[in-house]
Amino acid sequence: MGYKVAVVGATGNVGRAMLEVLAERAFPADDVVALASRRSLGTEVSYGDRRLKCKALDHYDFSDVDICLMSAGSTVSKEWSPKIAAAGAVVIDNSSFWRYDADVPLIVPEVNADAVVGFRKKGIIANPNCSTAQLVVALKPLHDHAKIKRVVVATYQSVSGAGKEAMDELFAQTKAVFTMDEVESKKFPKRIAFNVIPHIDVFLDDGFTKEEWKMVVETKKILDPKIKLVATCVRVPVFIGHSEAVNIEFENPITADEARELLRSAPGCIVIDKREAGGYATPHEAAGEDATYISRIREDATVENGLVLWCVSDNLRKGAALNAIQIAECLINRKLISAKQKAA
Numbered sequence: 001m002g003y004k005v006a007v008v009g010a011t012g013n014v015g016r017a018m019l020e021v022l023a024e025r026a027f028p029a030d031d032v033v034a035l036a037s038r039r040s041l042g043t044e045v046s047y048g049d050r051r052l053k054c055k056a057l058d059h060y061d062f063s064d065v066d067i068c069l070m071s072a073g074s075t076v077s078k079e080w081s082p083k084i085a086a087a088g089a090v091v092i093d094n095s096s097f098w099r100y101d102a103d104v105p106l107i108v109p110e111v112n113a114d115a116v117v118g119f120r121k122k123g124i125i126a127n128p129n130c131s132t133a134q135l136v137v138a139l140k141p142l143h144d145h146a147k148i149k150r151v152v153v154a155t156y157q158s159v160s161g162a163g164k165e166a167m168d169e170l171f172a173q174t175k176a177v178f179t180m181d182e183v184e185s186k187k188f189p190k191r192i193a194f195n196v197i198p199h200i201d202v203f204l205d206d207g208f209t210k211e212e213w214k215m216v217v218e219t220k221k222i223l224d225p226k227i228k229l230v231a232t233c234v235r236v237p238v239f240i241g242h243s244e245a246v247n248i249e250f251e252n253p254i255t256a257d258e259a260r261e262l263l264r265s266a267p268g269c270i271v272i273d274k275r276e277a278g279g280y281a282t283p284h285e286a287a288g289e290d291a292t293y294i295s296r297i298r299e300d301a302t303v304e305n306g307l308v309l310w311c312v313s314d315n316l317r318k319g320a321a322l323n324a325i326q327i328a329e330c331l332i333n334r335k336l337i338s339a340k341q342k343a344a
């Protein structure tokens with residue numbers, strides 16, 4: 001007998017990707033229930049070759065649910081995750097609300113799977129920000145080999161990272177530019193079509209944005225608190241797939257060839273690094289894929305033990321849905337949970 005899985009936020013970008021990934025990976029679920037707000041009551045979403053009718057979160061009884069995959073934002077998660085956990089389901093949450101709680105593990109299975117046991121404290125496991133997830137997958141094998149001291153990262157983040165309405169806005173604006181209609185901005189602070197915006201999430205007192213702060217704090221929590229990191233997060237007019245230009249300073253020497261070899265055999269990584277036109281990964285190829293693609297690996301002669309690289313991944317999959325489902329698989333493979341119906 002398999003597990004009962006609830007997907008909260010099933011009509012959203014991440015929720016739909018979760019249902020897709022659950023079906024693709026033949027996740028051992030006997031029952032999958034799609035939940036969203038009351039607005040979506042009865043809306044149909046795809047799960048493999050089946051269609052599921054959405055139910056409303058606020059009327060749902062979680063007492064027979066084993067695993068709840070949450071992707072309905074921080075406000076919903078703050079209120080609902082503790083209630084769902086109290087009903088006996090393990091919550092794997094995609095919002096930022098629980099990520100910095102010392103009693104909630106923040107997990108990228110390729111990097112810190114062992115920390116997953118910490119879920120017992122609150123019954124909640126957090127999934128990192130999409131930009132952090134792909135970054136730590138690429139950094140982990142390099143850190144194990146040569147110890148990272150400092151990272152400088154610039155992101156090129158797709159609009160799907162801001163939800164389904166943000167994707168609609170890029171589409172509508174692009175069309176409006178071509179038809180010479182008025183270009184309206186509601187989700188983004190400036191026009192995103194044919195533009196880039198160096199601002200994601202709110203501004204903090206020190207001038208950094210919260211998205212940039214998240215990358216610092218989450219990299220420390222997942223990989224190593226000693227790593228110093230500074231980020232500039234930028235929204236670009238790409239629908240799916242985040243890219244990152246990453247400068248890394250190590251304590252010990254490491255060559256570009258060594259880094260390439262380490263990354264080639266690292267879990268979750270695919271190296272595409274030919275020094276010729278098109279010999280690198282772009283978001284277009286990463287969309288719909290599970291891997292973190294690493295390209296343009298080179299030595300940085302301006303610092304001691306420095307490397308530069310380019311890394312690309314599907315933000316809805318490794319950055320959210322896939323990572324959450326890998327966490328659930330980790331709980332099952334390590335026998336940390338059992339199906340309630342089986343246990344009864």
Ligand SMILES: NC(=O)c1ccc[n+]([C@@H]2O[C@H](COP(=O)([O-])OP(=O)(O)OC[C@H]3O[C@@H](n4cnc5c(N)ncnc54)[C@H](OP(=O)(O)O)[C@@H]3O)[C@@H](O)[C@H]2O)c1
Pocket residue numbers: 008009010011012013014015035036037038039040057058071072073074076094095096128129130160161162163164165315316319320
């Ligand atoms: N997109 C990414 O790359 C990414 C990566 C990592 C983490 N995340 C996080 O994942 C979460 C979801 O992101 P998304 O991109 O999927 O957003 P989205 O496309 O805007 O979808 C939001 C989902 O939340 C549901 N929802 C909203 N209010 C609700 C309520 N009161 N009760 C129940 N359901 C409610 C919506 O249902 P209705 O359709 O009924 O409104 C919808 O299913 C966010 O916390 C986001 O920060 C996103």
